[in-house]
Amino acid sequence: MDIRQLHYFREIVNQESISKAAEVLHIAQPPLSQQLKKLETELGTVLIHRYRQKWELTETGEVLFQYAERLLSTMEDIKQQIEEIEQGSAGTLKIGVSSACLSLLVDYVSMYREKFPNVKISIEKGNSEELLRKLNRKEIEIALLLRLDHSEDYFVKALEKQEYVVVSPREWGNVFSSDQVTFKEIANHPFIMLGAMEGHSYYENILRAFDAEDVTPEIVLESKDLTTVIAMVSKGLGLSIIPRVAYAVPMEQVKIYELKQFDFHVEPVLIKTKDERVSKAASQFWELVDLLADEKGQKN
Template sequence: MDLKQLRYFRMVAEEQQVTKAAKRLHMAQPPLSQQIKLMEEELNLKLFDRQGRKLELTKAGEILFEKGGRLLTEFEETLVEVRETSEGMRGKMHIGSTKSCFSYLSTAMNIFKTQHPNMRYQLREGDTYFLEECIKNREIELAIVRMPMQSEEFNILKLPSEPYVLVAPESWNVVSSKGNTVKFEELHDMPLMLLHRISGRGQFELIIEECRDHGIEPNITCECPDATMLLSLVASGVGATIVPESTLKAFAFKNIKSYQLDKASVKAESAVIWQKDRYLTKASQRLIQTFEDQFCFV
């Protein structure tokens, strides 16, 4: 069995049909079927079960699909590492970011693009949990995420902390003191829509605890992992939200107004993360250095 056969096998498994897989591989169907047959003969077991028109992986096939994928990824990363010993900064970077951290990414990419004009980018958006999974699955190399994180599988470059702000419809009569500051008592009964990641502890729990520390039980009417969706709802007058201050710099919405939270102890923390013990392309290493130079002054 060789790497080419392994790629063929994974394509058939993804498409669940030899015909579709052959089309994606730009080859005829009979040679592809023959390669799968040769693999099964070499292993002396079945990799697929036919269910109508679909081919479903056997238990052995599932193991080969998962571990074979890792082998192919490691081989491709090895080729990248070898090429980078002699080639310049070219190719495509795979990066992720939460929307509430997007202002950090846009600032760093502006600088990086000027320094390395031949680079291309593929961006992935999601909450912290989703982006952690993308890194583990090797879909992206690094991500800018919101803390906290529960996993210890990642290297972390912490970015500057920032305050959370209340964002409400401009038409609301929000009682604020001098300096456009709102006391937590004013949030009582206010319909709040908060960021809530798909899985694990995050900003949602931090805001709830902060409210309770100030003696109020927040009136949560909506939970969502997407900051722009929440801000859009605020602009429509549905409710108010609490987001990191820099989120408002990255996305422009009309009909909203932001307020500082009086005596708030909680801060929004963000970080650049990448997986431990995994080779990073030169481009990713340089981008991390750009973040460090731009935001980490200590």
């Protein structure tokens, strides 16, 4: 017994006639009759009583018909879901994001949802190291994070670069006399450092900038999670230097200053692994971001 035989049998029952079923199935009547007889022989039962002017299912025929209905309906549903996934109209988009890039993701996801409302979106948040591990383990398909120093194993879509800014607790008031802050001024206050992460030179660049001013920062806390850093600043535990792109996290309790004498920038990127097929939903998200980034580049 195979799927084709069940399909034929269901159609015979639905049409209540082998000849009508043959027309619907676009096959000749004799081969269809042979398939029914073969199915009855294989199961060792009569499925349909066929009289000169009467036609009816047997008890075993009714059991098989109900089974065929459930199985074939399930297979049709599976086929439809697969087609929708391949077309990008359904399925799940699995994406990872670092806290520094959360604001960008919010915008992109909002636009993506408008185009593909039936796609479920699963978001994993973590630092760059965690996201790379998830990407390599195929737990996510795409990651939005700050550019890595080494990214040869990934396809990379660069987004608009962002400068660094100084954030201080709002409860401290006007800590600095100017909107342009120097590293020498920062060294006079408790400092919360965004921790070193593999593939990023932020940590080293910040320390070199302090060294260039012949000062040493008073590092009171370190964290690789940008949301945690901002939360600690908000609580008045110190000030910090963060990428401007991080503004999606709550910033009501901090003041923002421009950073002087620091030419380094961060570059958000969208990445996916090379030589690995991604879902249609992921491909369309990539294409959407690519299009938006190109449009923004043309305006600038």
